[in-house]
């Protein structure tokens with residue numbers, strides 16, 4: 001959610017600035033673009049497009065936009081409009097139920113006018129019936145207008161012709177049935193048919209919206225087993241029957257013919273199958289069959305995401321619906337419950353319609369030879385790409401040197417004993433369990449053979465690809481300063497965090513043992529270089545450690561422990577609006593953190609840090625949070641790297657002249673979008689765009705350019721303190737801190753991690769404890785003479 005310091009392009013890379021400690025994050029909102037040297041359809045692309053699926057281009061002159069982009073944009077806008085119409089129609093169906101429940105069905109005895117006029121005298125019942133007709137009229141007109149717009153477009157016409165024709169016929173029948181319902185005095189068959197056609201109309205609108213979305217983001221659909229198809233059809237048929245039975249129950253006023261549950265009445269399960277009671281019993285019994293059938297269809301199709309997704313909705317809805325049905329009976333047909341029962345019934349029908357459409361569009365039988373998409377890196381970008389490709393007829397292979405996905409935004413908590421390494425990592429294989437077309441290979445990629453379309457692994461294996469997605473992330477940049485690289489701690493990998501945690505704890509232990517005042521001062525000096533989020537967050541946690549943990553575990557040391565934050569510029573968190581950076585500084589100072597502005601690090605040695613001003617800070621712990629560079633793998637592509645050693649890519653995220661090779665996330669520098677920050681959100685959004693472009697390539701459509709949607713930034717400063725700039729709203733203090741907690745829990749991978757981190761935070765909050773203080777694993781030796789190397793990867797240090 002926020003920019004880690006160093007997770008945006010550096011502002012200045014002159015040799016002088018290389019000493020600097022400047023924060024590198026920048027907001028992605030005020031971006032500028034240039035358009036030279038690009039295919040015409042990538043010019044004039046707005047950066048403020050709100051959605052990934054929605055292709056960019058709002059507000060641009062139509063003539064400058066490539067036809068594919070324009071078509072996709074138009075399809076997306078129309079899909080949204082039809083989606084809104086579906087929601088309106090659901091509202092209308094519910095209103096219809098309320099009309100009936102209020103006994104207002106004949107409040108207007110004539111049709112189409114009411115008491116012979118268009119605007120009758122109002123009372124509650126007339127108002128209900130009249131507003132039902134008014135909304136129905138509005139929806140009909142909107143449908144006609146939107147359909148005309150869609151059909152006028154020659155590109156979209158083939159996709160929407162059939163569902164629009166069906167919807168138009170259903171609408172005509174629905175209008176006639178509405179009239180008949182009134183004219184025939186609410187005859188049960190007209191009421192029931194009116195409910196069914198209303199729902200069918202909503203389903204046809206959904207079909208149109210889905211077809212338009214498919215037009216905007218086309219993809220080859222994988223095959224579906226026949227059994228799965230049959231299960232969905234059977235469940236759908238039972239749902240239609242259930243709707244009809246429901247309509248018959250209500251129109252025969254048989255809602256309370258069975259007035260208890262689970263038995264019908266007087267403790268008897270099935271008193272009779274005749275009349276209203278029979279209808280009611282049929283409705284109940286079929287409801288259980290519907291629930292079983294939907295659960296079965298979902299289970300059968302759970303490995304086919306496009307079909308399983310709407311079915312998952314249907315499962316939840318049908319369970320809720322049974323609860324509402326029972327409430328209907330037990331509470332004596334309360335109006336609001338009846339209205340909700342009808343709304344959920346229509347929603348179940350829509351979910352089934354979406355699943356049916358998917359089964360209808362998928363080929364039967366077995367897949368032919370499938371293209372292989374190789375993704376290097378199981379970080380935010382790589383995983384998002386694989387997830388977005390999960391329902392496409394391709395094979396996906398993720399390659400990573402670790403067997404886990406790491407949630408880097410919480411590394412600083414691992415480094416300060418707040419969380420364990422297991423809490424912020426999640427095995428890649430466990431993520432892939434939900435992605436039936438994806439596999440994993442653990443290994444370090446050392447080279448890319450662009451000509452032969454293969455990657456080379458450190459163990460000698462070569463893996464061929466049809467499409468390659470490089471999502472290898474970034475690393476700490478030391479700007480060639482050997483002393484910093486050798487002696488300062490970076491914070492970019494899980495091992496970095498573990499090494500730092502052990503080192504901090506070791507310093508505290510040693511400080512209790514030494515009588516040498518200088519040594520003690522160095523052991524209790526903690527210098528954080530870089531006033532971006534990582535530096536600020538680390539400083540905040542160390543200050544909390546000093547305040548709450550050190551007095552209990554190392555009594556007496558807290559007074560001598562110094563936390564110093566060194567920043568080259570004159571403000572912290574430079575990516576945030578000025579008001580928030582001021583609030584952040586106040587909060588940092590409340591924690592008694594020593595902030596040095598305008599200070600640059602010249603050298604780090606065993607005893608501490610020498611600043612360019614000549615001042616020396618005695619500290620055994622120096623953390624370098626002031627530099628970031630693209631992962632080393634980028635150097636193997638044979639292209640001139642952009643700022644921050646990132647790989648320059650086209651706005652489509654593909655390498656120039658290599659449309660089958662994409663680079664995303666921290667490693668990529670997107671032409672025309674160079675200021676997209678190096679944050680998790682950008683990596684995930686790029687992953688989705690790449691998946692979309694692979695899918696487009698497979699169906700012969702040109703790729704679309706990426707545009708970044710900036711959700712905002714956050715940084716926390718110890719407990720109860722944070723700043724957040726979200727959707728233009730500036731927040732500081734406890735509210736920002738709570739938002740930060742929620743956002744990080746939501747984005748963590750894996751239920752176990754979410755649960756453990758949540759419990760950990762609650763525990764830490766109430767006990768003022770940071771519980772993970774055992775020194776386990778290898779640590780960097782503390783003796784001054786042993787400071788020979790940066791122990792960033794302790795496991796390798798043997």
Ligand SMILES: Cc1cc2nc3c(=O)[nH]c(=O)nc-3n(C[C@H](O)[C@H](O)[C@H](O)COP(=O)(O)OP(=O)(O)OC[C@H]3O[C@@H](n4cnc5c(N)ncnc54)[C@H](O)[C@@H]3O)c2cc1C
Nearest residue numbers: 001002004377379380381401409445473665666678679680
């Ligand atoms: C300390 C820290 C705090 C951060 N805080 C935030 C924050 O609060 N909010 C936010 O939005 N962003 C934050 N970020 C930035 C964010 O984590 C990155 O922008 C994001 O992880 C980039 O995603 P990615 O997919 O490009 O790379 P990563 O998520 O870094 O994943 C790269 C993957 O590639 C693998 N890999 C690399 N090279 C190879 C190779 N040669 N062979 C095989 N595998 C390889 C790595 O093992 C890794 O799994 C933070 C970053 C750090 C370091």
Ligand code: HEM
Nearest residue numbers: 097243246247250255287290321322325326328338342345
């Ligand atoms: C799959 C689950 C179900 C679906 C899809 C469903 C659907 C419907 C529909 C469409 C109606 C007509 C609403 C209207 O005319 O406005 C209805 C009415 C009704 N349903 Fe259900 N239903 C389900 C389960 C149940 C269950 C389990 C019960 C009872 C235990 C129940 C009890 C009723 C009653 C009492 C009515 C009549 C309401 C009235 O007269 O106002 N339903 N149902």
